[in-house]
Amino acid sequence: MRRFEGTQMILRLAGDAPIVSNLGPGSDDLWHAGHRDRNFYTYGNMGLCSSLALGMAMATDEQVISLDGDGSLLMNLGTIASIGREQPKNLTVVVWDNEKWGQTGGQTSHTGMGTDLEQVARSCGIARTKTVSDLEDLEAAVSEALATDGPNFIVAKIDEGEYLPVAPVEPEFTLYRFRNTFVEQRQPGH
């Protein structure tokens, strides 16, 4: 399974649900799959994709989807514990797991050496977990996750594909375009 085709499928299932994507190719794939105001692309904030999604899930009753990566989540495993502690019903984490640090030369990550992120999630008290490796199973898992109370945690094993062109997005525009779908923006200085 390729991350881009998985991203396209999740975008179709998501409706208007806010989606946060991991930095680099994860965010580029989301933009190419379908740019929308409810996409929160991340940039340099290593490891914080699912922490952002947790904060969003605590600010809105809407379903929130995190499209994280194995390297990113390994940098911030504590946030899995925080998700397990807070038990947000409206949060689904999908981890694109290529078992490597794709952008830095393809070095084998810890998930390629035995670390099982699904088991980490379960041990942190997240009951609804799955590991999938093809598109059909991912579609079933995400559909079920969006229809039932979470938190949900899905590890999607992927093969690394060609990188798509870098998405033409910018952090400040991303944040306020996203936020304005939830609130009318305060006008500073007025």
Added chain:
Amino acid sequence: MNWAEMIVKALKDWDTSLIAYVPDISIHRVTSLIEADPYFRLVAATREEEAIGIAVGSYAAGRNAAVFMQSSGFGNSVNALASLCIPSRTPIPMFVNLRGGPGEFNIAQVAMGQAVRPIMDQLGLVHFTLDDDRNMEKLLDGAMKLCHANRQPLAVCMTQLLHGGKLA
């Protein structure tokens, strides 16, 4: 009002109801009030950069958020501030227990504590330091206003002279 109650009031006055934090014995005076108050949602993070991520996520989805941490943990949050809050212009008020100053007993707190404000200066972040509670209510209100007007993180550093600190 004591200093802890003034912080709670400022948060409420600025509609800031999600508080992400890493526990600290001195700011426990404030976070225990927050935890007991149904207005707030207090979220414990495992690490300060995670707290920043949670707070930015909350703000992005329409709920104003603040972060509480100790100065040692500020060191853990620097890249989250520099690569997330600053480029996306996110107003996150940070309340930092500033260790490493007069009265400090722990050598391991000094270097980081002394480096907090120079690092904030290098990042271009506005910060205020409170050694006592004179004018504190006004300062907190003004700090929250400035944080939102500037749409950048802002730090209120609280020293042992204000809160009494951790005793050896």
